[in-house]
Amino acid sequence: MLIVIEGPNGVGKTTIAGLLAQRLRHRAGQPVHLTTEPTRTRLGELLREAEAVIHGRALALAIAADRTMHVEDEIIPALDAGGIVVTDRYVQSSLVLQRVDAVDLREIWSYNRYVLQPAISLYLVDDPQVIVGRLAARRRLTRLEATGTPQRELQLYQQAFDFLDRQSWHQAMIDCRGRTPEQVVSAILDTLAPLLARTPAA
Ligand SMILES: Nc1ncnc2c1ncn2[C@@H]1O[C@H](COP(=O)(O)OP(=O)(O)O)[C@@H](O)[C@H]1O
Numbered sequence: 765m766l767i768v769i770e771g772p773n774g775v776g777k778t779t780i781a782g783l784l785a786q787r788l789r790h791r792a793g794q795p796v797h798l799t800t801e802p803t804r805t806r807l808g809e810l811l812r813e814a815e816a817v818i819h820g821r822a823l824a825l826a827i828a829a830d831r832t833m834h835v836e837d838e839i840i841p842a843l844d845a846g847g848i849v850v851t852d853r854y855v856q857s858s859l860v861l862q863r864v865d866a867v868d869l870r871e872i873w874s875y876n877r878y879v880l881q882p883a884i885s886l887y888l889v890d891d892p893q894v895i896v897g898r899l900a901a902r903r904r905l906t907r908l909e910a911t912g913t914p915q916r917e918l919q920l921y922q923q924a925f926d927f928l929d930r931q932s933w934h935q936a937m938i939d940c941r942g943r944t945p946e947q948v949v950s951a952i953l954d955t956l957a958p959l960l961a962r963t964p965a966a
């Protein structure tokens with residue numbers, strides 16, 4: 765089962781993905797693989813560094829190439845081994861971040877439409893002011909983080925969510941407002957319950 769964690773910069777994706785993987789490891793009779801995009805491969809690390817200089821269509825294509833390799837070399841083998849995969853960012857991130865970088869939504873989709881559909885894509889939402897406060901605490905923002913604002917990202921995320929709905933993606937919005945990370949993960953586990961019921965637990 766592929767579980768995607770999405771949402772604007774600073775909403776808590778990395779924190780929640782890590783905690784969710786821990787909680788799933790406790791319950792599951794199957795391995796849980798935590799991963800991220802861009803990937804931790806040479807290409808993914810290159811993209812993290814190069815994001816300052818590569819932009820627009822070229823970045824959209826390069827990110828889609830990294831994602832394709834992620835699916836083929838890491839996600840599918842982990843799923844084939846009977847595991848659950850939790851990824852911090854996936855297609856919805858491109859439908860937002862590449863748009864911040866002035867690429868059209870349909871064009872971004874055309875580079876991503878053949879990737880593996882997740883079992884569920886979870887979109888984390890919080891109050892923009894809370895996110896602004898968290899980003900202000902960051903020492904250094906990436907080019908795209910500095911270009912978009914939490915308000916704009918939330919707006920684009922909602923549009924991407926509606927677009928993916930029309931592509932029949934299985935998605936859920938997770939309200940993080942006023943919730944601790946543990947409470948957010950509990951809400952996610954409630955959302956995942958019907959899917960997890962179909963997989964064996966220890
Ligand atoms: N539900 C939450 N309540 C309070 N703080 C949170 C919550 N989720 C994440 N944080 C904090 O917000 C900051 C940004 O979280 P992070 O996981 O890095 O976000 P992202 O991966 O979406 O950029 C971190 O300092 C993290 O500890």
Ligand SMILES: Cc1cn([C@H]2C[C@H](O)[C@@H](COP(=O)(O)OP(=O)(O)O)O2)c(=O)[nH]c1=O
Pocket residue numbers: 800801802811812815823827853854855857858859861862906907908909
């Ligand atoms: C996953 C993804 C990342 N990126 C870019 C934007 C980010 O500034 C950069 C790094 O992503 P980010 O989530 O900031 O990674 P990390 O916090 O793990 O270093 O990659 C895209 O442009 N589109 C995407 O779909």
